[in-house]
Amino acid sequence: MTSGASRGAGPSTSQQHAVEWLRRAIVEGGLRPGTHIQQDEIAERIGVSLIPVREALKVLEGEGQLTYIPRRGYFVTELRAADLIEINALRELLEDRAARAAVPMLDEAVIDRLERAARDCSVASTTGDVAAELAANRRFHFGIFECGSGPYMMRLIRLLWESTEAYRALYYNIEAERHAADESHARILDAARARDADRLIAELDEHRDRALRTQVKILTQHGS
Template identity: 80%
Template structure:
C-alpha cells in the first residue's frame, strides 16, 4: 500500500501502528509475560507485513517490554521486582529534576491542561477503563515533566516509562489503587497550582513510592 506521500511514509505508519498494537496487547494482558511472540502470526493479526512488525518488536526491545533470545525469537519480558525497583530509582532522579525545572513555566494554560488530564484519569478510573486511565495518567505526568525539560531528559524519562507500562497496567487493574492515584493527582495538581516546588516533588515521590510498594506486594503473591 502506498500513500500520496510515498512508500516510506506508509512503512513508517505501519511500524507505528504495530508498536501501538503491541504495547496495548502487553498492557491489557493479551500478550502475557514470558509469552513467545510469533512474528508472522502477530503481523497477520495487526494487519501489517512482517518487516514493520519486526521493527516494532525492536522498538519494544529497546524499551525493555520484549526480550530477544538468539535462535529463539522475541518474548514478552517477565515482570521482575528488581527491575521495577531499579527503574523507579532512576525515575526519581530524573523526574525530581524535571519537576523542579517545571515550576517556573507553569502558566494558567499549562495548569488547566494538567487539571483536564487529571479529570480524564478520574473518569476512566470510575468506569474501570484501564487503557484510558493509562493514557490520561501519562498526559498528566508528562505535562509536568515537559514544562521545563529538554529533549534528552524527556527521551530518558519516556524510555523508563515505556519499560514499566505493563507494571502500571497491573497497578491500575486494582480498583483501590485507581482511586488512590486519583487522590495523588489531586494533591500533585494542588502543589503545582501553588507553584510549591518542594511540595510538588514530595507529592510526586509519594505517588511513585506508593505505586512501587503496591506492585511489589502484587508481584510477590504466589501464582496458581
C-alpha cells in the same frame, strides 16, 4: 490477545500501528509476561506486513518491554520486583529534577492541560478502562516533566516509563489503587497551582512510591 488492543485512532505508519498494538496488548494482558511473540500471527491480525512488525519488536526491545533470545525470538519481558525497584530509583532522580525545573513554567495553559488529564484519569478509573487511564496518567505526568526538560532528559524519562508500563497496569487493575491515584493527582495539581516545588516533588514521590509498594507486593506474591 485482546481485541481491545486494536481500538483507538489510526497511527501514522504501519510500524507505529504495530508498536501501539503491541504496547496495548501487553498492558491489557493479551500478551502475558514470558509469551513468545508470533510475528506472522500478529502481522495477519493487525493487517500489516512482517517488516513493520519486526521493526516494532526492535522498538519494544529497546524499551525493555520485549526480550530477544537468539535463535528463539522475542518474548514479553518477565516482570521482576528487583528491576522495578531499580527503575523507580532512576525515575525519582530524573523526575524530581524535571519537576523542579518545570515549576516556573507552570502557567495557566499548562495547569488547564493537567486538569483535563486528571479528569480523564478519573473517568477511566470509574469505568475500569485501564488502557485509557494509563494514557491519561501519562499525559498528566508528562505535562509537568516536559515543561522544564530538554530532549535528552525526556528521552530517558520516556524510556523508563515505557519499560514499566506493564507494571503500572498491575497497579491500575486494582480499584482501590485507582481511587488513590485520583486523590494523589489532586494533591499534585494543588502543588502545581501553588507553584510549590518542594510540595510538588513530595507529592510526586509519594504517588510513585505507593505504586511501587503495590506493584512489588503483587510481584512478590507471584514469585517474581
